[in-house]
Amino acid sequence: xxxxxxADYGADVIKIxxxxxxxxxxxxGPFLHDLPHPExxxxxxxxxxxxxxxxxxxxxxxxRAIFFRLLATADIVVENFHPRxxxxxxxxxxxxxxVRPNLVMTSISNFGQTGPYRDWSASDxxxxxxxxxxxxxxxxxxxxxxxxxxxxxxxxxxxxxxxxLGAFFGAQFQGVGQQVDVSIxxxxxxxxxxxxxxxxxxxxxxxxxxxxxxxHGVDAPPFVNYCADGFFEITVGINWWAEFVSAxxxxxxxxxxxxxxxxxVQARERFDSHWIPWCMARTKxxxxxxxxxxxxxxxxxxxxxxxxxDPQLTERGxxxxxxxxxxxxxxxxxxxxxxxxxxxxxxRPAPMxxxxxxxxxxxxxxxxxxxxxxSAAGVI
Amino acid sequence: xxxxxLEGLRIVDLGVALAVxxxxxxxADLGAQVIRVESTQVFPNQTRGILARPSKKAVETMAPxxxxxxxxxxxxxxxxxxPWANCTGRNKLGMTVDLRKPSGLAVxxxxxxxxxxxxxxxxxxSLERLGITYEWLRAIREDIIYVxxxxxxxxxxxxxxxxxxxxxxxxxxxxxxxxxxxxxxxYNTWAVPSDFAGGVAAASACILxxxxxxxxxxxxxxxxSMVENFINLIGHIVMDYTMNGRVQESYGNRDPDMVQGVYxxxxxxxxxxxxxxxxxxxxxxxxxxxxxxxxxxxxxxxVTDRIRNQDALxxxxxxxxxxxxxxxxxxLLQRHGVPAGPVLDDADAFADPHLKARGFxxxxxxxxxxxxxxxxxPWKLSRTPLGVRTPPVRLGEHNQYIYxxxxxxxxxEYRELETEGHIGTEYAPHIR
Numbered sequence: 120x121x122x123x124x125x126a127d128y129g130a131d132v133i134k135i136x137x138x139x140x141x142x143x144x145x146x147x148g149p150f151l152h153d154l155p156h157p158e159x160x161x162x163x164x165x166x167x168x169x170x171x172x173x174x175x176x177x178x179x180x181x182x183r184a185i186f187f188r189l190l191a192t193a194d195i196v197v198e199n200f201h202p203r204x205x206x207x208x209x210x211x212x213x214x215x216x217x218v219r220p221n222l223v224m225t226s227i228s229n230f231g232q233t234g235p236y237r238d239w240s241a242s243d244x245x246x247x248x249x250x251x252x253x254x255x256x257x258x259x260x261x262x263x264x265x266x267x268x269x270x271x272x273x274x275x276x277x278x279x280x281x282x283x284l285g286a287f288f289g290a291q292f293q294g295v296g297q298q299v300d301v302s303i304x305x306x307x308x309x310x311x312x313x314x315x316x317x318x319x320x321x322x323x324x325x326x327x328x329x330x331x332x333x334x335h336g337v338d339a340p341p342f343v344n345y346c347a348d349g350f351f352e353i354t355v356g357i358n359w360w361a362e363f364v365s366a367x368x369x370x371x372x373x374x375x376x377x378x379x380x381x382x383x384v385q386a387r388e389r390f391d392s393h394w395i396p397w398c399m400a401r402t403k404x405x406x407x408x409x410x411x412x413x414x415x416x417x418x419x420x421x422x423x424x425x426x427x428x429d430p431q432l433t434e435r436g437x438x439x440x441x442x443x444x445x446x447x448x449x450x451x452x453x454x455x456x457x458x459x460x461x462x463x464x465x466x467r468p469a470p471m472x473x474x475x476x477x478x479x480x481x482x483x484x485x486x487x488x489x490x491x492x493x494s495a496a497g498v499i
Numbered sequence: 500x501x502x503x504x505l506e507g508l509r510i511v512d513l514g515v516a517l518a519v520x521x522x523x524x525x526x527a528d529l530g531a532q533v534i535r536v537e538s539t540q541v542f543p544n545q546t547r548g549i550l551a552r553p554s555k556k557a558v559e560t561m562a563p564x565x566x567x568x569x570x571x572x573x574x575x576x577x578x579x580x581x582p583w584a585n586c587t588g589r590n591k592l593g594m595t596v597d598l599r600k601p602s603g604l605a606v607x608x609x610x611x612x613x614x615x616x617x618x619x620x621x622x623x624x625s626l627e628r629l630g631i632t633y634e635w636l637r638a639i640r641e642d643i644i645y646v647x648x649x650x651x652x653x654x655x656x657x658x659x660x661x662x663x664x665x666x667x668x669x670x671x672x673x674x675x676x677x678x679x680x681x682x683x684x685x686y687n688t689w690a691v692p693s694d695f696a697g698g699v700a701a702a703s704a705c706i707l708x709x710x711x712x713x714x715x716x717x718x719x720x721x722x723x724s725m726v727e728n729f730i731n732l733i734g735h736i737v738m739d740y741t742m743n744g745r746v747q748e749s750y751g752n753r754d755p756d757m758v759q760g761v762y763x764x765x766x767x768x769x770x771x772x773x774x775x776x777x778x779x780x781x782x783x784x785x786x787x788x789x790x791x792x793x794x795x796x797x798x799x800x801x802v803t804d805r806i807r808n809q810d811a812l813x814x815x816x817x818x819x820x821x822x823x824x825x826x827x828x829x830x831l832l833q834r835h836g837v838p839a840g841p842v843l844d845d846a847d848a849f850a851d852p853h854l855k856a857r858g859f860x861x862x863x864x865x866x867x868x869x870x871x872x873x874x875x876x877p878w879k880l881s882r883t884p885l886g887v888r889t890p891p892v893r894l895g896e897h898n899q900y901i902y903x904x905x906x907x908x909x910x911x912e913y914r915e916l917e918t919e920g921h922i923g924t925e926y927a928p929h930i931r
Contacts, residue, residue: 161738289504320567
């Protein structure tokens with residue numbers, strides 16, 4: 120994700136993969152037509168747009184020699200191996216910056232480059248459990264709940280991108296190259312999505328964020344509500360109560376006990392006895408449009424199908440089609456941010472494994488014959 | 500000591516609520532001088548509190564995340580004690596000005612003249628209505644960078660739709676993708692990863708634009724839709740639809756390629772997250788569990804078997820984890836090469852040896868909130884370490900310095916602006 124964003128906004132990103140199987144993401148789905156194939160993983164195709172790709176075995180001396188020659192013209196190195204790997208290959212920041220003094224090296228890892236968990240293994244879910252607000256997420260009668268699959272890893276990638284840009288700015292204009300140590304656990308622990316404020320609130324008042332039951336534990340209306348054709352999300356509370364009452368415009372809503380905070384179970388049940396039928400008689404679209412006219416934050420609970428067909432995203436031309444030699448023409452998410460003077464551009468699809476070996480390694484002076492030898496030796 | 504990466508840059512922070520205040524804090528951490536511009540005459544929702552002056556009783560009924568003022572006391576100046584705001588305020592300077600008045604716009608104009616970028620995420624078109632547009636900013640400073648973060652973007656049919664992070668998440672499909680597998684999304688706890696992502700995107704785009712300006716001398720108007728930014732982060736799930744026509748359902752805590760879940764441990768409401776992806780990890784798990792009979796069940800032989808039969812496998816895994824403390828079982832599994840980690844509540848996090856060893860929490864003294872440990876930096880720099888240079892900024896804290904030193908107002912002008920209601924450190928009495 121980090122290097123995708125660098126590439127999407129113009130950097131010449133050279134992806135280095137191990138010969139043979141390549142990046143493990145090539146083997147993670149979703150796959151085109153559900154048939155596992157290293158050039159047809161939606162995950163890999165999405166995360167590697169605009170990159171050129173080579174294969175290189177960094178465990179060989181020749182592989183490392185080629186790496187150092189590439190490094191001589193590089194501004195940034197981004198890696199997310201286990202923290203022990205780069206030093207064990209003789210590729211720690213000291214070795215790399217000896218070749219490129221102003222180098223920015225971004226090292227993304229589960230727990231950071233130091234500390235007692237440095238060598239622990241983890242996953243998206245485990246990092247959320249340890250770093251983020253999982254314990255307070257979900258229902259008290261069920262296990263703590265996570266986020267969408269791989270979301271945390273991708274958010275950490277976005278943060279690593281920001282950190283890399285910041286460090287690169289410093290390298291360019293303060294003359295300070297350095298290593299950026301991104302611990303995914305700490306990215307999540309400092310997240311403004313509930314975790315950082317919950318940690319601070321614990322410091323302030325000694326109370327933890329707990330899992331609150333969605334039925335009788337919160338104000339009316341709750342955030343997520345059923346309606347005729349699905350669900351919608353609304354925030355009312357004290358801030359939008361007046362607007363909410365006038366948007367509904369019916370007598371029942373004027374019951375003074377409905378005004379937040381709703382203090383009794385009876386009042387909440389009486390509210391629901393009006394509110395649920397009101398919602399069930401209307402569609403998502405009707406409800407969102409009604410409350411939006413009243414200036415109340417409200418949105419449908421969409422599916423991915425809804426997104427691809429959404430009028431707003433269509434009008435803005437968000438989704439883009441990209442051709443790929445082995446995956447064909449597919450629709451991808453487009454620009455995450457719009458900078459008209461230095462825009463997101465698709466120059467090429469994700470690289471096939473070793474696609475640019477001869478172009479990139481060839482430019483270093485290796486002949487076609489040399490490349491064959493390197494290939495036979497398992498270096499590329 | 501070399502300078503921080505963004506030292507010498509000045510950023511105007513017109514942000515409200517979460518995303519932009521968070522994003523500009525990341526720029527402040529990197530050394531930019533971030534000036535938070537607020538008003539004593541307007542109380543934006545969910546920024547320095549749900550209400551400016553909540554009663555002690557109101558505070559007590561709120562969950563800690565919103566009502567967790569120090570010692571559950573709103574105090575004399577509650578707006579300087581609100582946990583959300585105090586998580587986005589470090590390393591910033593703060594001033595107040597009423598931008599609804601022409602004299603307020605004149606103040607902003609002076610500030611823009613000496614600044615590199617302006618960042619905002621107000622309700623759509625609300626700054627435009629005040630006359631603050633890219634064209635206006637550009638007339639003041641030709642190469643200004645203007646970053647606007649909004650829910651849906653600066654054009655299109657939903658441009659003026661109101662949405663908080665909750666609604667952005669819902670719109671992007673996230674509520675459907677993270678619900679419990681056996682419950683509908685009305686059982687979801689509210690979450691705002693789109694605010695986190697939006698803030699990081701605003702900071703990233705701002706640096707990108709600054710880099711471009713260094714090269715070309717050109718400023719620009721950056722338009723970020725929180726929806727579009729968030730969809731990028733679930734792109735692989737969206738592509739299952741565009742490639743295969745499949746609308747993915749929630750996996751809950753599971754994963755299509757691995758055995759994964761959150762399992763009960765010994766003690767009250769204690770849990771461990773475990774991921775078993777490979778045969779090697781399964782062997783490690785079996786050894787850690789003491790090689791019990793059930794691990795030889797033919798339903799659990801291969802990776803595919805275990806994923807397919809996870810409903811049958813889960814109770815067995817839990818029969819093992821429930822004998823242990825959540826930390827102990829995670830350590831035991833890690834020693835056997837199995838990815839595992841305890842579910843850490845807010846108290847656990849402060850006791851966590853790793854976060855301690857890394858110096859993640861930082862003690863900060865705040866004049867209105869007292870001395871506490873704050874969650875620290877999301878990442879580390881090797882040569883110019885990031886840190887808390889100044890505590891979370893209070894409302895109008897640096898008015899004197901900014902108006903007089905930076906903007907060149909005289910003492911007399913300062914007093915006039917004070918009388919006009921621009922300058923202050925407390926919300927106007929009419930604000931509840």
